[in-house]
Amino acid sequence: MAIAKAERLMNLALCLLGTRRPLTKRELRGSIEAYLQTDTANDEAFNRMFERDKDDLRELGLIIETVEGLDGEIGYLARRDSNRLPPITLDAEEAAALGLAAKVWQQARLAGAASGALQKLRAAGMPVAEDPYDTPGHSALEPRIPVHESAFEPLLLACRDRRPVVFDYRKANAARPGQRQVEPWTLECWRGHWYLAGWDRERAAERVFRLSRITGRVRLRSGAFTAEVPDHVTVRETVESWAGETANGTARIRLRSGHGYPLRAKALSAREAGDGWDELEIPYGHGLDAWLVEFGPDVVVLAPEELRADVVDRLRAVAKG
Secondary structure, three states: HHHHHHHHHHHHHHHHHOOOOEEEEEHHHHHOOHHHHOOOOOHHHHHHHHHHHHHHHHOOOOOOOEEOOOOOEEEEEEEOOOOOOOOOOHHHHHHHHHHHEEEEOOOOOOHHHHOOOHHHHHHHOOOOOOOOOOOOOOOOOOOOOOOOOHHHHHHHHHHHHOOOEEEOOOOOOOOOOOEEEEEEEEEEEOOOOEEEEEEEEEEEEEEEEEEEEEEEEEEEEOOOOOOOOHHHHHHHHHHHOOOOOOEEEEEEEHHHHHHHHHHHOOOOOEEEOOOOOEEEEEEOOOOOOOOOOOOHHHEEEEEEEHHHHHHHHHHHHHHHH
């Protein structure tokens, strides 16, 4: 369905860009294959489809003019001079930033798109940033964003196209997954894990989901979003909060010596507790219990009591399978 719509939009854009005079809806209907396949007796259905397509093209940045002819009939065209992009001008630092961003996606499914975009920019005259330490197959700086979850690609497309999704999600303290109906906003990578931020329809509230806990296939749904999409800064703050980065207190834990270096890096204080254990004071915020569970038997929560109870509940849920 998405491919068919993209093809229809492309054909409509080519028609509007390729004409020297305004084309009426009747002429466009007879020129585009997808419109020819609509019921010729159902003008209302065609009109709705055409108006949606025209709005989608304008949202993508195509400037479409509406012209009234001598006979009073409305025509449409997209002048090439009005839709021509300005010359690309990038300095060496901007070019280096784009090249670095393209390298980030080399292990993801966006690798082909990133490489192709970089080649087009270079062909358009973008300066190539040279890395004096770069050797074939190696580089002084090789950033990576790992993407192992099968849910990543369909969720990325759903965020881009503003399509609601349905998936099964297993909470860390639940033995079985439950179905979620979500309006996806954006994907964020935080501490090596991917998160989806969006609007949970059943709970009527914004939620953040860790992609590694999505089970089964992500199903796309039709229809418009029911909740307003916030700006990127708000979404990122939500992801940070649900990932445990917003601390509003402190916790005391016992950590096995020689283990848990990410916890040690965040520690406010640390001391030897004897018998191969250290006692640490660390920031405490939402999501800390899920993070501590990942360290298994190397961590013991001393305080506060509610954090200890949350960690125990999560460990019991894991033990139940």
